[in-house]
Amino acid sequence: xxxxxxxxxxxxxxxxxxxxxxxxxxxxxxxxxxxxxxxxxxxxxxxxxxxxxxxxxxxxxxxxxxxxxxxxxxxxxxxxxxxxxxxxxxxxxxxxxxxxxxxxxxxxxxxxxxxxxxxxxxxxxxxxxxxxxxxxxxxxxxxxxxxxxxxxxxxxxxxxxxxxxxxxxxxxxxxxxxxxxxxx
Amino acid sequence: xxxxxxxxxxxxxxxxxxxxxxxxxxxxxxxxxxxxxxxxxxxxxxxxxxxxxxxxxxxxxxxxxxxxxxxxxxxxxxxxxxxxxxxxxxxxxxxxxxxxxxxxxxxxxxxxxxxxxxxxxxxxxxxxxxxxxxxxxxxxxxxxxxxxxxxxxxxxxxxxxxxxxxxxxxxxxxxxxxxxxxxxxxxxxxxxxxxxxxxxxxxxxxxxxxxxxxxxxxxxxxxxxxxxxxxxxxxxxxxxxxxxxxxxxxxxxxxxxxxxxxxxxxxxxxxxxxxxxxxxxxxxxxxxxxxxxxxxxxxxxxxxxxxxxxxxxxxxxxxxxxxxxxxxxxxxxxxxxxxxxxxxxxxxxxxxxxxxxxxxxxxxxxxxxxxxxxxxxxxxxxxxxxxxxxxxxxxxxxxxxxxxxxxxxxxxxxxxxxxxxxxxxxxxxxxxxxxxxxxxxxxxxxxxxxxxxxxxxxxxxxxxxxxxxxxxxxxxxxxxxxxxxxxxxxxxxxxxxxxxxxxxxxxxxxxxxxxxxxxxxxxxxxxxxxxxxxxxxxxxxxxxxxxxxxxxxxxxxxxxx
Numbered sequence: 044x045x046x047x048x049x050x051x052x053x054x055x056x057x058x059x060x061x062x063x064x065x066x067x068x069x070x071x072x073x074x075x076x077x078x079x080x081x082x083x084x085x086x087x088x089x090x091x092x093x094x095x096x097x098x099x100x101x102x103x104x105x106x107x108x109x110x111x112x113x114x115x116x117x118x119x120x121x122x123x124x125x126x127x128x129x130x131x132x133x134x135x136x137x138x139x140x141x142x143x144x145x146x147x148x149x150x151x152x153x154x155x156x157x158x159x160x161x162x163x164x165x166x167x168x169x170x171x172x173x174x175x176x177x178x179x180x181x182x183x184x185x186x187x188x189x190x191x192x193x194x195x196x197x198x199x200x201x202x203x204x205x206x207x208x209x210x211x212x213x214x215x216x217x218x219x220x221x222x223x224x225x226x227x
Numbered sequence: 228x229x230x231x232x233x234x235x236x237x238x239x240x241x242x243x244x245x246x247x248x249x250x251x252x253x254x255x256x257x258x259x260x261x262x263x264x265x266x267x268x269x270x271x272x273x274x275x276x277x278x279x280x281x282x283x284x285x286x287x288x289x290x291x292x293x294x295x296x297x298x299x300x301x302x303x304x305x306x307x308x309x310x311x312x313x314x315x316x317x318x319x320x321x322x323x324x325x326x327x328x329x330x331x332x333x334x335x336x337x338x339x340x341x342x343x344x345x346x347x348x349x350x351x352x353x354x355x356x357x358x359x360x361x362x363x364x365x366x367x368x369x370x371x372x373x374x375x376x377x378x379x380x381x382x383x384x385x386x387x388x389x390x391x392x393x394x395x396x397x398x399x400x401x402x403x404x405x406x407x408x409x410x411x412x413x414x415x416x417x418x419x420x421x422x423x424x425x426x427x428x429x430x431x432x433x434x435x436x437x438x439x440x441x442x443x444x445x446x447x448x449x450x451x452x453x454x455x456x457x458x459x460x461x462x463x464x465x466x467x468x469x470x471x472x473x474x475x476x477x478x479x480x481x482x483x484x485x486x487x488x489x490x491x492x493x494x495x496x497x498x499x500x501x502x503x504x505x506x507x508x509x510x511x512x513x514x515x516x517x518x519x520x521x522x523x524x525x526x527x528x529x530x531x532x533x534x535x536x537x538x539x540x541x542x543x544x545x546x547x548x549x550x551x552x553x554x555x556x557x558x559x560x561x562x563x564x565x566x567x568x569x570x571x572x573x574x575x576x577x578x579x580x581x582x583x584x585x586x587x588x589x590x591x592x593x594x595x596x597x598x599x600x601x602x603x604x605x606x607x608x609x610x611x612x613x614x615x616x617x618x619x620x621x622x623x624x625x626x627x628x629x630x631x632x633x634x635x636x637x638x639x640x641x642x643x644x645x646x647x648x649x650x651x652x653x654x655x656x657x658x659x660x661x662x663x664x665x666x667x668x669x670x671x672x673x674x675x676x677x678x679x680x681x682x683x684x685x686x687x688x689x690x691x692x693x694x695x696x697x698x699x700x701x702x703x704x705x706x707x708x709x710x711x712x713x714x715x716x717x718x719x720x721x722x723x724x725x726x727x728x729x730x731x732x733x734x735x736x737x738x739x740x741x742x743x744x745x746x747x748x749x750x751x752x753x754x755x756x757x758x759x760x761x762x763x764x765x766x767x768x769x770x771x772x773x774x775x776x777x778x779x780x781x782x783x784x785x786x787x788x
Contacts, residue, residue, distance in 0.1 A: 100627065101627070
């Protein structure tokens with residue numbers, strides 16, 4: 044079995060957990076023996092729950108470790124807090140709200156009550172789209188939000204959130220020591 | 228008390244390091260001034276870090292970017308891995324009448340720590356071009372004047388690569404080339420098949436390979452982290468090579484935190500007598516005297532110092548009788564080319580860690596080449612092929628186990644190449660000083676007013692078209708052209724603002740890099756360039772510096788300075 048504890052230990056060492064902020068949630072609640080707490084800086088606790096769910100679906104734990112094992116949700120939170128500029132942060136906040144709204148529309152629940160199937164439904168709805176639609180999404184995201192037509196703004200917000208979470212998941216996962224040493 | 232020296236060198240970058248080494252090795256007591264902090268060889272804080280050791284995985288934080296906003300426009304220098312080698316833009320402001328990306332490294336070693344290491348000789352195709360085409364002024368030197376100095380420099384710095392016997396890319400003193408990978412070899416074969424005057428070769432890089440001994444340095448270990456500083460000294464920098472050589476003579480005094488505010492001129496002797504400096508930390512003003520002064524503070528740095536050095540004799544700046552000081556600002560234009568992929572060579576094992584790229588030397592407007600183009604001069608390509616990693620999936624919406632498994636394996640090969648194009652010297656492309664906007668040391672700030680023009684724009688069209696054409700002919704798929712940044716400064720090859728020439732009325736420096744009217748002041752950094760060529764210019768700066776020191780020392784021995 045993985046070396047999940049080692050992964051967690053490495054991660055703890057690399058992040059230091061010495062961050063300011065007050066939101067404390069349990070991220071590793073699926074595995075009681077490795078339970079630990081993380082502090083988030085950018086997202087609220089309820090939003091961190093959504094991000095953890097998404098991360099687990101984006102890069103799931105299978106016979107090999109997944110994003111959850113490397114606490115990528117916390118990595119995403121840190122990157123949003125420190126690397127995004129003020130404008131990008133504002134768009135990310137709006138995107139998080141938009142995601143919550145759509146989640147409610149599609150599942151009839153608030154995100155924090157959603158289960159794996161609900162989050163899966165979200166990804167199926169917004170990621171299982173045709174190639175032409177995908178191209179349109181990335182074209183939309185290249186636009187200046189402020190100059191966008193009013194009716195395009197909700198999709199811009201939603202996909203800003205989803206693609207940022209996705210890209211940061213990939214970055215955090217594939218540039219981690221665990222994965223890079225696995226690949227080498 | 229201020230001490231007198233035989234020589235003063237302003238700047239410790241690629242030219243200053245060479246001036247220091249050569250002057251000291253000739254026995255001159257030399258004061259070497261650096262405006263920034265001390266960096267000893269080995270003081271490379273990120274050199275041994277892995278990507279996961281960086282808090283933001285190499286990306287600059289928003290707070291860090293706020294301090295380096297203008298330099299972050301390059302998209303790479305301000306990464307977490309290298310940001311400490313570039314100045315704080317807020318502490319070192321400048322002005323842009325037109326956008327100019329001024330990328331600066333204020334510390335001992337300067338940008339020799341972060342240079343691209345491509346070391347290419349210029350040829351008579353370059354040195355004769357201005358005269359033949361009636362552009363600007365003629366270079367006062369030809370290839371034969373600089374050739375032995377290129378060799379001397381290459382022997383010391385160590386350059387690996389392959390000689391091709393091309394007149395426009397003269398053979399160099401080289402150690403064995405780094406290998407091309409299978410995809411690049413195939414591309415090379417395809418180019419040879421389709422073109423008579425186009426050649427793909429491994430670039431000539433100042434990274435050590437082969438058997439030659441270089442004091443205190445080891446062969447390249449393919450870490451591919453050169454820009455962070457190399458603990459092995461495997462690539463050439465002032466810190467690993469020239470400054471230690473100067474230090475070994477016992478003749479060098481290196482003074483960091485020394486901002487030269489003025490070169491002091493004496494109208495009776497018609498010579499410079501020394502320099503005034505401001506201590507960057509204490510703001511104290513000091514003066515040092517010397518028999519000769521080497522200006523190696525970078526193109527913009529040196530030109531600023533000369534413009535600041537006003538006297539009754541030189542009201543517009545030291546040596547500025549021609550009015551050309553600050554004018555003819557050039558930079559190469561690049562980030563135009565093409566990319567492609569191939570599904571071949573899937574089984575070839577490959578680790579993407581070679582710190583060098585392939586090179587396709589200039590093939591336009593050669594005397595014996597193809598029909599003339601609708602632009603003057605030419606360009607070369609630099610590029611590489613490698614297997615794509617997880618980043619190939621960024622612009623997708625895929626997810627799940629299949630995505631994870633796919634990205635744990637190397638992706639298809641991708642090849643990319645960018646042109647490096649010559650920029651003509653235009654009098655109106657200039658930098659000036661703004662006395663109304665001072666920096667924290669009370670010195671005027673620089674204003675840039677320069678742009679690429681029709682010749683460069685026409686050349687760029689050709690660069691993109693030819694890159695696409697070559698990749699398609701070679702069988703690459705999904706070939707796409709690109710043409711992104713078009714701002715001076717972006718290639719970090721700024722040059723030309725104190726040009727060499729025959730005539731004091733139209734140039735600042737003579738054929739030995741002396742200021743025409745002030746013979747004991749030599750300028751040997753990029754500001755001396757009369758035209759830009761398309762070659763990465765550092766090797767030429769180093770060769771001209773070594774040549775100028777030789778000249779200065781000979782004159783000094785004859786009591787002529």
